Amino acid sequence: MTFEKFLFYFFAAMVIFAGLMLITRRNPVHSVLFLVLAFFNAAGLWMLMEAEFLAIALVLVYVGAVMVLFLFVVMMLDINVAELKPGCFIKYLPVGLLIALTMVVEMVMVVGPSHFGLALYAAPAPHAPGYSNTRELGEMLYTTYMYPFEIAAVILLVAIVAAIGLTLRRRPDSRYQNPSKQVRVKRDERLRIVKMPAEAKMEPK
Amino acid sequence: MDAISNFLASFPSEFPVLWILVRIVVIVLPLMLAVAYFTYAERKIIGYMQVRLGPNRVGPKGWLQPIADAVKLMFKEIVIPTGANKFLFVLAPMLALGPALAAWAVLPFDDGLVLTDIDAGLLYILALTSVAVYGVIIAGWTSNSKYAFLGAIRSAAQIVSYEIAMGFALVGVLVAAGSLNLSQIVHAQEGGILHWFWLPLLPLFVIYFVSGVAETNRAPFDVAEGESEIVAGFHVEYSGMTFAVFFLAEYANMILVSALTALMFLGGWLSPFQGTFMESWFDWVPGIVWFFLKILIFGFLFLWFRATFPRYRYDQIMRLGWKVFIPITIVWILVVAVAVVYKFPIWFD
Numbered sequence: 238m239t240f241e242k243f244l245f246y247f248f249a250a251m252v253i254f255a256g257l258m259l260i261t262r263r264n265p266v267h268s269v270l271f272l273v274l275a276f277f278n279a280a281g282l283w284m285l286m287e288a289e290f291l292a293i294a295l296v297l298v299y300v301g302a303v304m305v306l307f308l309f310v311v312m313m314l315d316i317n318v319a320e321l322k323p324g325c326f327i328k329y330l331p332v333g334l335l336i337a338l339t340m341v342v343e344m345v346m347v348v349g350p351s352h353f354g355l356a357l358y359a360a361p362a363p364h365a366p367g368y369s370n371t372r373e374l375g376e377m378l379y380t381t382y383m384y385p386f387e388i389a390a391v392i393l394l395v396a397i398v399a400a401i402g403l404t405l406r407r408r409p410d411s412r413y414q415n416p417s418k419q420v421r422v423k424r425d426e427r428l429r430i431v432k433m434p435a436e437a438k439m440e441p442k
Numbered sequence: 443m444d445a446i447s448n449f450l451a452s453f454p455s456e457f458p459v460l461w462i463l464v465r466i467v468v469i470v471l472p473l474m475l476a477v478a479y480f481t482y483a484e485r486k487i488i489g490y491m492q493v494r495l496g497p498n499r500v501g502p503k504g505w506l507q508p509i510a511d512a513v514k515l516m517f518k519e520i521v522i523p524t525g526a527n528k529f530l531f532v533l534a535p536m537l538a539l540g541p542a543l544a545a546w547a548v549l550p551f552d553d554g555l556v557l558t559d560i561d562a563g564l565l566y567i568l569a570l571t572s573v574a575v576y577g578v579i580i581a582g583w584t585s586n587s588k589y590a591f592l593g594a595i596r597s598a599a600q601i602v603s604y605e606i607a608m609g610f611a612l613v614g615v616l617v618a619a620g621s622l623n624l625s626q627i628v629h630a631q632e633g634g635i636l637h638w639f640w641l642p643l644l645p646l647f648v649i650y651f652v653s654g655v656a657e658t659n660r661a662p663f664d665v666a667e668g669e670s671e672i673v674a675g676f677h678v679e680y681s682g683m684t685f686a687v688f689f690l691a692e693y694a695n696m697i698l699v700s701a702l703t704a705l706m707f708l709g710g711w712l713s714p715f716q717g718t719f720m721e722s723w724f725d726w727v728p729g730i731v732w733f734f735l736k737i738l739i740f741g742f743l744f745l746w747f748r749a750t751f752p753r754y755r756y757d758q759i760m761r762l763g764w765k766v767f768i769p770i771t772i773v774w775i776l777v778v779a780v781a782v783v784y785k786f787p788i789w790f791d
Contacts, residue, residue: 293565301572309598312583369561371622
């Protein structure tokens, strides 16, 4: 076993371990943290495949942004951990196992040796140290796969617009500040200086 | 037997590993020392700005103050609150410090003086700085305390907002430099102070640094800590060494953001007099000195901000991030892209 192989099995085992912990933890925050661990190890696997751009992008986008939002939401939820009894997990286990099994079978059928075996695709030769995966990816993305890339971008844009359109509503009772007004405020609008005559001198009686 | 010897042989031989370790120590030790004296500088500078003297009792002119603080924190008891998850509680400060140190791996100190010269350096930095928020979030959540939790929630929202503006500012830099490699970004700025990216990317420069201040949870964006509102925010339950590690992480992050701003917008190790008649006068100055001087400028700005500005109101922080910074960065990326395509003179020709 070479060092790379050892790393591969280590990362793969960690991904599976984190995945299992993710679905068996009772506390949802712990689950999310295990998901983060799974992402990190998946990034390690991609790094082994010399896809450093994708690996770092995975950490940047999923760990750095998406999971922070996840944690944010999960922490805010008022979940009574005691109510999430292990009985719940057992109850849904058969259905879960069935779905998992179906997916494994499907994945083996699609990406198994009959379609992606070494006989069909030779193992890629390792690249020299100066090889830039980032440049390669960029060149492919903006030439060969230009249209799929643009279409995906437009679909995402539509999704953003739709999400905002669905959730945007004006509540009549909400109060908000108008910052430009706040900044432009003049002294005369807030402060009134009252000129009063000094009190008259008391005449000695 | 064969398999084991094969396995050992495929390890990189021990000497390079040792060499890398030595280089890591050479970077991290001075960094830790810099962090210690940055805290001293902060107390002194803010002291003078507020017409006080600052620490002046421990050692000559108070120079030993950071050492005394470190020793004091090391010998203090670490209190773990009841109901806190012990593992996560201890892990959180390490998660905060780890990325702050790991990011230095790709920072070039001089031409060729870098631990690992990777091509996706900028991306690596961005990924690591965004991971650093986990320390704060986990600390706040696992402390099992209201104030700590409020701090964590505030920090999460703030970092997600400013991460985007920061990322877009970096997109502008990489469009201008045509590379994600930090050394090549510096090389793209060759040619004296007017050729550095601070001028063509001025809005991005300002936005990057302000977002950096926000990401390090420093005043005026220190709502995650907010002493006057939520005691000490996410690290209210931390004591002794665990607190010290959070402190180290914050200051290491400040130095990191200063170094990154210097690299990407002020030409890193390049001399400001390059290409002028004064170039030969300053030839004897090594590049690393220029780099440190530029870091010092931004380090001082961090302290100056803290002494000057009152804390931002929370809704104003969100407004600044989403409604001001993000639109400006998007517009300026477009401007930079057009300038690069049409080879705008002096910077992009």
